[in-house]
Each structure stands twice: as structure tokens, then as C-alpha cells.
Amino acid sequence: MITTPSEIQTLLECCICCDYLTDVRETPCCHQLFCFACIQSWLTQSASSCPRCCSRILTEQTLLTNIVIQRFIDNTQFNCPYRLQGCSIKVSRSDLTQHKQSCPYSPDNLVTERERKLSELRLKLREYSDAKIRTKEKDTAFYDLAKAFHDQQTYEEARQCLKMIKGTQNTFDVMILSARIEQDDGHYDKALQIYTDVYLKAKSNAQRIELLLASAQIHLKKAQFTEAKEKFIRALNLLPHNDRSQKKAEIFNGIGLLAKKCSDYDQAISIYTKALEIADPDSDLWSEIVVNLADSFRKKGNYNESHELYIKALKQLESVHGHNHPLVADVVKNLGILLKKEGKYTEALDCFKQALKISKHYYGRKHESIGMYLGNIGDIYRKRGDYKTAEVIYNEALTALQQSFGPKHIEVAELLNSMGLILAQKGDYDEAEALYERAIKIVKNTFGLNQEHYKLGIYYNNLAELHRKRNDSDDVLRLYRRAFTIIEKTLGPEHSEAAEILHNIGQAQHELG
Structure with missing residues (x-):
């Protein structure tokens, strides 16, 4: 061997x-x-x-x-x-x-090297500010400095450089860079406004498409799915009807992601399939589409198709990036979720820990992925009945997620639901109910009151279970039926989640006589 x-x-x-x-x-x-x-x-x-x-x-x-x-x-x-x-x-x-x-690549030494570069940039900034050269040359120098400060994630000084530009020769590029600075600094509304303003100055459809896609990605980040869809569709309509470019595959992938996030998995599968027909099989975009397609099949309960696609994406990514790349970690995590659904907890735990290891080594211990991977690890211990260990890991995950996304993000809602399951199992019904209600509120605020999401069905089912354990007969059947209606609409009547809720309804009806 x-x-x-x-x-x-x-x-x-x-x-x-x-x-x-x-x-x-x-x-x-x-x-x-x-x-x-x-x-x-x-x-x-x-x-x-x-x-x-x-x-x-x-x-x-x-x-x-x-x-x-x-x-x-x-x-x-x-x-x-x-x-x-x-x-x-x-x-x-x-x-x-x-x-x-x-090691020159250690975090401390990289910080030292970054400070050295920043010192050089600041010296140049002072020199350019005092230099008596033509406006066009000075504007070019300030623009290059702004890009350099942006690359070093020193956003305030990047803004300062852009303010020093006096001419109007490269207004489009200056505004694009300004929008990217605001976007990367987390000022999404400012970035969106700049992208909207610069769209009016775009001179080609290629430029307009890039601006629409940049805006759509911000709307996705903010969970503003209606606005994101409108931007993606506008970008798609700017392409020729017979276009088969990678840009079209990228737009299809964005529209599919929207459908997936809104629990419309049949539409997502249809769009991802179209994207794969034109995506370059050697590109990261291809593997991203394959993973998104696998996710959609997993959500629908088609585990064999999902498993096959995850392995296909994993092989492609490992051949391009090696075994220890963040893109590989993300696929390994998704494969772990599938294995968890299949009850293969040991294999799933191995996947989650491998993903966590890669992410820690690549990003450090404060990246947004850390909280998500820890949440999945906590799920395994909860499903094994090791509630004490699960609670320790969930609390660590919650801290990480709230630091990365804030307290009202959809990933936080999923973790709150998991923590509620443990509290309900321990008989702490009031605390569990508070977490379920908070999770439900986050989902409703994220997707809108008129948009049913499958997570709502799962959370309502858990809330109904809690009321059944309390013998609160008035709310039990109403909550179960609400949960089933949502799951039936989003995942379909044949899905395992629908079968579980129907079983729960039958039990509740029997107990209520």
C-alpha cells in the first residue's frame, strides 16, 4: 500500500x-x-x-x-x-x-513588510503633494498611489489620494477605484451609489456589465436578493442573444445563486446546467458552478447526484490549486454537510476539520469561514448526543460569526436554531423558544415577508416540536402545518423534511386525540 x-x-x-x-x-x-x-x-x-x-x-x-x-x-x-x-x-x-x-511570509514579518511599503508610499505622497509638475502627470501619480494604498488595505489614505486628483482625464477609472475602496472597506451603500453614478459614464456594454455585476455582488452580500436579480438580468440582457462567453456563464451562476438562496432549487439547477454548457472546464468558475449545482441537488435530497458533483469539483480544484487551498476547503465542507445528512458523522467530522485546518492556515483564526466550519463541527457533536461539547463549539462559532457578519445574518440564524435544539433537548424550553423566534425573525427580515424560505419551514417545525413537548395544544398543529406548507413549496412534497413534518403532525394529532 x-x-x-x-x-x-x-x-x-x-x-x-x-x-x-x-x-x-x-x-x-x-x-x-x-x-x-x-x-x-x-x-x-x-x-x-x-x-x-x-x-x-x-x-x-x-x-x-x-x-x-x-x-x-x-x-x-x-x-x-x-x-x-x-x-x-x-x-x-x-x-x-x-x-x-x-520566515518572511509569517504574519508578523508580512506586517513589517507592509509597514515598510506603506512608509514608502507615504513618502511618495508627500513628494507628489509638494512637486511642481503638470496636472496630468500628478493625477496619474496620485491614482497609482491610491491603487497601491488600496492593495495594502489602507483605505483612508487611498481616498486621500483620489481627492488630490484635479483633472478629468480618467474620471471613469477614478470612480471605479473609489467604489472598490468603499466596497472593500465595508461601506456598501456608498459603493452602490458610486457604481450607479459611474454607470451613466460607461462607454461600452462591457463596462456596463462589469458595473452591474459589481453592484449585484454587493446586493448579494447585503442579502438584497430582489435588487441583485434585477442587476443580473440587466447585465444578461446587454449580451448578444447567441453569446457563449465566460461572462455569460458568470451571470448565469449569479442568477442561479439567487434562486438557490431563495429555495427555488429547480430553477437553480436549470440555470447552473446552462452555465456549465459554456463555462471553461479548467476555470475556477466551472468548479464554482459545479459546487453550486451539487448544493442544489443536496437541498432537494438528491444525494447521489450531489456527491458525484462534489467529487468532480474537488478533483478539478486539487489539480489546479493543490490540496490546501481555501476553494478546496469550501468544497470539502459542503461534502461534509452531505455526509452529515446521510448520517455518516465520522466522515463528515473529518471533512469539517480538514476544511477548518485549511482555512486557519490560509486566513488565520478570524476569517468569516471559521465560524461556519465550527458550526458544522458542533452539529456533529449535537447529533451524537454530546451536548456539552457541542455547546462549547457553538458558542465559539457564534462569536466568530457575529464578529464577521453581525447579529442579524442568515448564518447566525442557522446557528441559533442549532443551539435551540440543544436547549430543547435539555428541557430549557423558554430559552430554546427565544432562539427559534430570533432565527425566524432573521430569515423573514432577510428574504422578506412574502418570500418563503425552506429554513423557515425547518425552524417552524422545531418550534412546533417545542410546543408539543410543553403540551401547548393550541399552537402545535398550526405551526406544523405552517412548516409543511413552506417545505412543500420550497423543497417539494417528496423531500425527507416534508416526510418528517408529516410524521410529526400525525404524532401530534394522535396525542391530541
């Missing part, structure tokens, strides 16, 4: 911290390897439950010291942890600490 380098790397990484093993400990129940500090902290929080196999016999005293693996790790040549940032050096574990401090 031939072991691949990625399999060896997985063996030598702690599945709690997703870093190379330190002070190795092996569990006697399933022989999984952990850093001693990580497993020690885990056991304190999770009532002696093994993170891998959920055995309840695990204690700190039963952990085994694995000297052989530790020696192997200390002498094995590893990729630098900052390889994704650009470092190509391999280094032994024993020298890793020293290398991480000196």
Missing part, C-alpha cells in the same frame, strides 16, 4: 488545533493522536468524551505517550506553515519554531 504525502501530513497533525503534533498523546480507544495540551483542554470541557470516537472511558491518565511518532515528527521535513502565503521552504519540526519567527 502506498501512502500519499497528504495522508502522512494528516497523520502528523492534531485534529483539534489543526497544527503539527506537539508532545504527542494517543487515545487508547481509537488510537487517534493529539497534542497533549489540546486533548487536556478538550477533556476538561467535554466530560471525558473522545473527540474522534466519542468514547466515554477517556481520561488524562489513560492517554498514551507516543515517543515514536514524536521522534518521527521532529525529524520530518514539513512544508512551511506559511506555504500558502508564498514560502516554499521545507523545514524539520525541531527547527520549525525558529523558522516561523524568521
Whole structure:
């Protein structure tokens, strides 16, 4: 049997911290390897439950010291942890600490390098401000400086440079850069207004399409789906009828994403299929469309088609980007969700932890993806009945998601629902109801009162279950029927969620006589 380098790397990484093993400990129940500090902290929080196999016999005293693996790790040549940032050096574990401090791609050294670049840019800004050169040349210099400050994510100084431009030679480019600065700085309304203003100055359909797509992406970010659809359709209508360009595939992908977010999965599948007919199979766009199509099949309960598409996208992305790229992490996460739906919790947990590891190594610990991956990991422990561990992970996920998106985002709603399920299971019905109601309110505010979303059906079903456990007979059947109506409309009457709600309705009717 031939072991691949990625399999060896997985063996030598702690599945709690997703870093190379330190002070190795092996569990006697399933022989999984952990850093001693990580497993020690885990056991304190999770009532002696093994993170891998959920055995309840695990204690700190039963952990085994694995000297052989530790020696192997200390002498094995590893990729630098900052390889994704650009470092190509391999280094032994024993020298890793020293290398991480000196590596030019480490976060601290990148910050130092960024500060050096910013110092140079600020010096140039002062020079240009004082220089007596022609307006056109000075405007070009300020524009280039603004782009450089934007690249360094120093948005206020980028704005300052744009304000110094006096001429009107490149008004279109200046306004586009101004919109991107506002967009990347999180000022979405300002960016939208600039894109609207500059649209009037566009001289070609190609420019108009780019502006409409940029605006549509902001509307998606703000969960303003009606406005996003209008922009995508306008962009599509600017293309020739027989156009088969990658731009058309990109627009189709955006329209499909809208349909998917609004639970119209049949329309999403139809549009994604059209997009795949013209997308370049070697492009990231192709794999993105395949993943979105797989998501839509998964939502409809067509798990075989979904699994096949995820694997197809994963192979393409790994061939282009390698095994440790954020795009790969996202597909692995989606595959984990599918496995979770199929009840394959161990395989799903492996997927979620792999995705978390990639994201942490690439983005650090404060990226928006971290909260979503942690939420999925928490789901696995909840479904296994390990509520204490699940609550610890959910709380960490909630903090991360609210820091990234704010307290009223749809991803926050999903996590609140999951936390409510645990509280309901523990008999804390009032607290569970508050979380369900908060999740429902977020979905309604996001998609509008007239737009049914399948998540509403799931949340209403959970709320009905809670009322049934409380023996609140007045609301139980009303909530169940509301849930079934939404699920039937969005996912179809044959979906497993619809069958579950019908079963719940039957039970409630029997109990109520």
C-alpha cells in the first residue's frame, strides 16, 4: 500500500488545533493522536468524551505517550506553515519554531513588510503633494498611489489620494477605484451609489456589465436578493442573444445563486446546467458552478447526484490549486454537510476539520469561514448526543460569526436554531423558544415577508416540536402545518423534511386525540 504525502501530513497533525503534533498523546480507544495540551483542554470541557470516537472511558491518565511518532515528527521535513502565503521552504519540526519567527511570509514579518511599503508610499505622497509638475502627470501619480494604498488595505489614505486628483482625464477609472475602496472597506451603500453614478459614464456594454455585476455582488452580500436579480438580468440582457462567453456563464451562476438562496432549487439547477454548457472546464468558475449545482441537488435530497458533483469539483480544484487551498476547503465542507445528512458523522467530522485546518492556515483564526466550519463541527457533536461539547463549539462559532457578519445574518440564524435544539433537548424550553423566534425573525427580515424560505419551514417545525413537548395544544398543529406548507413549496412534497413534518403532525394529532 502506498501512502500519499497528504495522508502522512494528516497523520502528523492534531485534529483539534489543526497544527503539527506537539508532545504527542494517543487515545487508547481509537488510537487517534493529539497534542497533549489540546486533548487536556478538550477533556476538561467535554466530560471525558473522545473527540474522534466519542468514547466515554477517556481520561488524562489513560492517554498514551507516543515517543515514536514524536521522534518521527521532529525529524520530518514539513512544508512551511506559511506555504500558502508564498514560502516554499521545507523545514524539520525541531527547527520549525525558529523558522516561523524568521520566515518572511509569517504574519508578523508580512506586517513589517507592509509597514515598510506603506512608509514608502507615504513618502511618495508627500513628494507628489509638494512637486511642481503638470496636472496630468500628478493625477496619474496620485491614482497609482491610491491603487497601491488600496492593495495594502489602507483605505483612508487611498481616498486621500483620489481627492488630490484635479483633472478629468480618467474620471471613469477614478470612480471605479473609489467604489472598490468603499466596497472593500465595508461601506456598501456608498459603493452602490458610486457604481450607479459611474454607470451613466460607461462607454461600452462591457463596462456596463462589469458595473452591474459589481453592484449585484454587493446586493448579494447585503442579502438584497430582489435588487441583485434585477442587476443580473440587466447585465444578461446587454449580451448578444447567441453569446457563449465566460461572462455569460458568470451571470448565469449569479442568477442561479439567487434562486438557490431563495429555495427555488429547480430553477437553480436549470440555470447552473446552462452555465456549465459554456463555462471553461479548467476555470475556477466551472468548479464554482459545479459546487453550486451539487448544493442544489443536496437541498432537494438528491444525494447521489450531489456527491458525484462534489467529487468532480474537488478533483478539478486539487489539480489546479493543490490540496490546501481555501476553494478546496469550501468544497470539502459542503461534502461534509452531505455526509452529515446521510448520517455518516465520522466522515463528515473529518471533512469539517480538514476544511477548518485549511482555512486557519490560509486566513488565520478570524476569517468569516471559521465560524461556519465550527458550526458544522458542533452539529456533529449535537447529533451524537454530546451536548456539552457541542455547546462549547457553538458558542465559539457564534462569536466568530457575529464578529464577521453581525447579529442579524442568515448564518447566525442557522446557528441559533442549532443551539435551540440543544436547549430543547435539555428541557430549557423558554430559552430554546427565544432562539427559534430570533432565527425566524432573521430569515423573514432577510428574504422578506412574502418570500418563503425552506429554513423557515425547518425552524417552524422545531418550534412546533417545542410546543408539543410543553403540551401547548393550541399552537402545535398550526405551526406544523405552517412548516409543511413552506417545505412543500420550497423543497417539494417528496423531500425527507416534508416526510418528517408529516410524521410529526400525525404524532401530534394522535396525542391530541
